[in-house]
Amino acid sequence: MWTTLAWGVVVLHAAYLVFQMCGGLLGFRDPRWLALHLMAVTWGITIVVMGWRCPLTVSEKWLRTQADGSAYSGSYLDHYLFGTYLPNGSQSLVYALHLLVILAIYAALAARWMQTRKTHPVHT
Template identity: 40%
Template structure:
């Protein structure tokens, strides 16, 4: 069960990085080289409707440890389920994609403006 929980923690880290990586790249521009492929991979898996590979591994490890797998995927189980929201509903899907795309658009938009203006790093206080 320890491995399944480790994969769940890794999954949470990937989700947080996907959401905040573009904003973090404003402070450390080199992160964009890591974040962009991660964000594109997450977006591709979601838009294709494919199961997340991390969820698949986590559920297999849970079953191997004798625990019952959960329904609804990682976000459905750990984030939206406890809030009483169905991750498959249109409203939750629109909200989820709006937050993800909005944060990334703001981050990469600001990064692009900085790059074009010649400012590579934020001013140090």
């Protein structure tokens, strides 16, 4: 049971990271998504900049300890991504690219918003 819950947290963590990077795209459908997305981005940036431990990683490690008494060391990304799929030492580059994707999405949203304002001006 503990192992299954731990894997559930792994999947939730992956979904959060995908939403954090690409969730702004939902703003093209409905701008109300942007408030939630901005909170996710702010939380992620804060964790990285402040060097805090992610509560999802802490939860997963606790569940793994309950399951078999052992948990990996380091962060979620260090364990599942760096050294496995990407080379160790590429963390700063990956974080920068992650942020660049977010900024590009918001730039596209801003351009669309500005175009919409030109073609449909607000009359007061």
